[in-house]
Amino acid sequence: MTLPTTDTVVLYPAGSTRNGAVVLHLETVADGSLAVILDETACHPVDAGWPDQGSDRAVLVTSSGREIAVTEAVVAATDGETLFIGTDVPVRKGEEGWTFVVAHLVAPDAALAERDEVTVVVDEQYRNALSIGHTACHLASLALNRAVADRWTKDVRADGLGAPDFDAAAIASSLIRENGSTDVFRLNKSLRRKGFTTDGLSEELSAIEAATSATLAAWISEDAPVHIDVSGPGLTDRRSWVADLAEASVSIPCGGTHVSALSELGSLAVSLELSDVDGTPTLTMLTDAAG
Incomplete structure (x- = not known):
């Protein structure tokens, strides 16, 4: 054939x-x-x-x-x-x-x-674990965007909730794990030229982590429904993750799998770590669902 x-x-x-x-x-x-x-x-x-x-x-x-x-x-x-x-x-x-x-x-x-x-x-159990991890990843990226919004000195593209889209501007890699995700952001010269300031970031990291976690807890408590918008049935047809939060419905282009409601995440733990990778400052965010 x-x-x-x-x-x-x-x-x-x-x-x-x-x-x-x-x-x-x-x-x-x-x-x-x-x-x-x-x-x-x-x-x-x-x-x-x-x-x-x-x-x-x-x-x-x-x-x-x-x-x-x-x-x-x-x-x-x-x-x-x-x-x-x-x-x-x-x-x-x-x-x-x-x-x-x-x-x-x-x-x-x-x-x-x-x-x-x-x-x-x-394998339904493994699929569900990855779906939890992927929804957690998107939700955490939106929460982090909000937590670092005051670090921008120039206008940049906003995310679906109106915050400067740090995730889109800085993401280097994203790994969806069972019940969690690992996201790595480059804090390089290009990002700083766009208006993101890294001064004092190390000292404020705990506060940013706490703000991100608080936003996530508030969103999860709403038990917002989640679905995938599709433009067609084919592999290359456009698909977007959509969460109907109380403040607004937000969408992110995505070809992955997800849970159907934020309550399925249980609670989310976020940890942030700064490091240096080949001379480039890097921020790593670990997001894990407690179930």
Whole structure:
């Protein structure tokens, strides 16, 4: 069967952890794994373009009941002739003439065939832990933006709640963990030229941490609903995380998975740490849900 010409239909934005699917394409990739391309999937893949949330844990169940472990689900793309996996994808999403798909990597001896019908079954407990971590990450970024708002001396782009968007301006990396996240911000010359002052930051770090935590506690107490807005069912269709806080509904572009209400986070603990990485001042924020 030829390579797909339409994006994989993804079901995880709505919280799905199980679906029936048809095998569209099979291909052995560089590491020897077998890439399984399905017409649709509930399995969240890691995206090499911004690998904040990793792959779901999942199995493909054949019509005979045999379970095939998915070692990793990865965003892949094809120009109709070649399948590119993960970091080898040479274009951005939406590039004309390209199709983006979820490659389910399995053992080379999986004994699947194109047109086979399978059931995708995602580990619900692990998915929920990552969803908690991802919602916590977005909420903490908004709370941190508010806590450091008075450190800006110039006008910069605001976040969805009107605070200067420190997260967008300074983020270097974000890692979604089970029930938490690790976010690293560069406090470099470029950020300071934009108007962010780092003078006295070390002395005020505890106060900023406390202010961030207090904002988070207030928001979680509201038990605001959370959902994913989608522009379409395909892998490259735009998706946004939306939280309907009492003060305003706020959205952040996001391709990950999330809880359905802030109360599912329990309580959040935030810790901030300053360090130096190759001569660049760096702020690390650890956010963890107590459940």
